[in-house]
Each structure stands twice: as structure tokens, then as C-alpha cells.
Amino acid sequence: MRSQSAAAARGALRAININNSFSFKRRIMACIPCCRQPLLRNAIQAGEKNAFARFAEQHDAFLATVHESFALSGRSQYRRAEGYYHFLRTVRRIAFLEEWLEDETVLFDESLSQKVYAVMPWDRGNEAHARRYFEHMPLPTALIHLDADAAQVVRQLRERERATGKLIPGHRGLSDDELMTTTDTCLHFARIGAECLQARGCLVLSLTASEPPEQNARRVTEFIQGVAP
Known part of the structure; x- marks a missing residue:
């Protein structure tokens, strides 16, 4: 069982080790403590971007439901933008971990199921939207x-x-x-x-x-x- 941050670092290291686009020199650098963290950060950023693109293609119905729910929300424009930003940040991390980790379990305290509170308007009458959210989410x-x-x-x-x-x-x-x-x-x-x-x-x-x-x-x-x- 790993934390989200530890799992992300392990996933990035695995990406470096098996990805053909990484040179032998960069693989060696990944073994040097002072070079590892910058290299892992770059790998995580690139990996999140690519993994999110594939996630969006695979789960387009889920993201469409989320977008519609934000559009229906009565919150201020700032609150909606902030909620959407944090939602996408969680999605990017989950998509990355799903793609680069094998045979490991990650415990999320802020998962997509919890993000329904950031997505759904906080009043009764939106049960159908909430149900669609959970029916389409990964x-x-x-x-x-x-x-x-x-x-x-x-x-x-x-x-x-x-x-x-x-x-x-x-x-x-x-x-x-x-x-x-x-x-x-x-x-x-x-x-x-x-x-x-x-x-x-x-x-x-x-x-x-x-x-x-x-x-x-x-x-x-x-x-x-x-x-x-």
C-alpha cells in the first residue's frame, strides 16, 4: 500500500526504466540521488500529460457529465474554475498512476468518488446528475x-x-x-x-x-x- 506521492515517484521511475524514449544516460542519471528528483518531476509532468489525453479519450462520457455539472452549478465563476482545476489535477494523477503502476495498490483520500462534491451543485434535485457521474466514472x-x-x-x-x-x-x-x-x-x-x-x-x-x-x-x-x- 503506497501513498499517492510515493506511488507517483515509483511510477515515474518505472516509466524512465522502460520507456524507449529515455536515453541510457538519463537512465543512469535516475540512479544518482541529486539528479533523480528533477528527472522524476519531468517524467511525472510528461507522463501525466500523455496519460490524461488517453484518459479523456477513454472516459469522454464521464468528462462530459462533469463539464455539464459545472455548467449547471450556481456557484460563482471563481468557485467553478477552482473546482474544475482541482478536479482535473486529481484526474491527471489518477490517469498517470493507472498507466505506470502494475500490481500495486494506492489508497486515495481524495479520489474521483470524493470529487463529486466539487462537481455537483450542492442542492437536492441533482440526483440524476450525481448518478450519471458515478455510472460513468472509472x-x-x-x-x-x-x-x-x-x-x-x-x-x-x-x-x-x-x-x-x-x-x-x-x-x-x-x-x-x-x-x-x-x-x-x-x-x-x-x-x-x-x-x-x-x-x-x-x-x-x-x-x-x-x-x-x-x-x-x-x-x-x-x-x-x-x-x-
Whole structure:
């Protein structure tokens, strides 16, 4: 099991080792610590660009659904542009890892399934768009779905805001009622996603936030160990 950054570096090194476009000299440089990082960065950038082009061709229906959802969003132009940028950044990384890693498992805490919150308008009535998003997105090997009561989530968000001042940009300026509505909708979309992906053959571990954290942590550990090669 690897982190996203470690997996990207390993994928880039593999690309350098097997890609005929890399000279013998550059392969030797990849073995020198002071030369490796710049070379890996260049390989990641080039690899992400090429992998994204192939991803876009293969998953054009998914990207069309995303584009339509951003167009329908009532958020400000800046928020839509920012959300689209971060969505594409995640897509580029996933496309790269899918192409250059073999027989390895990568655990994403910000995967395409999570990116539905950046893509979908945060109000009821968009269930059909959310369902299309999950029906067209690339199928992950497994998904961990943590369900929760909206009131519990809002309470924890406000407690964290008071303690640390941290609040995600999309929640800033919302009243408690507005935050409750937004949170309830996001939880609803997550349930739709878990249902759709499971129907498509994805392994889904369903958890509830009301269970003791120790119990959920144990179930997550066992689930990951069962999925990872």
C-alpha cells in the first residue's frame, strides 16, 4: 500500500526504466540521488500529460457529465474554475498512476468518488446528475463509504471552526441551516455513489460514524488488507 506521492515517484521511475524514449544516460542519471528528483518531476509532468489525453479519450462520457455539472452549478465563476482545476489535477494523477503502476495498490483520500462534491451543485434535485457521474466514472477496485448524520457532521465542522478557524471554502459564509442543507445533500450523493459503484462491481465497505472509531478503524484495516495484493 503506497501513498499517492510515493506511488507517483515509483511510477515515474518505472516509466524512465522502460520507456524507449529515455536515453541510457538519463537512465543512469535516475540512479544518482541529486539528479533523480528533477528527472522524476519531468517524467511525472510528461507522463501525466500523455496519460490524461488517453484518459479523456477513454472516459469522454464521464468528462462530459462533469463539464455539464459545472455548467449547471450556481456557484460563482471563481468557485467553478477552482473546482474544475482541482478536479482535473486529481484526474491527471489518477490517469498517470493507472498507466505506470502494475500490481500495486494506492489508497486515495481524495479520489474521483470524493470529487463529486466539487462537481455537483450542492442542492437536492441533482440526483440524476450525481448518478450519471458515478455510472460513468472509472471503476475503482474498492471504496470506503462512511455515512453519518448531517447534524453530527455540522456540529463537528463548527467545533473545528471554533477551535482552529478552519473551514473549507465552500462552507464559508453559510448559516447553520444552509450548512445543514448542504451537508445533507452531500451525504445523499455519497450514498448514491456507494450504491452505483457497488452495482458496477466495486467492493464497498460501508461504515457509520455513530459506531466507535476503534471499531471502524479495525474494519478499515481489515478491508484494506483484504484488497491490497
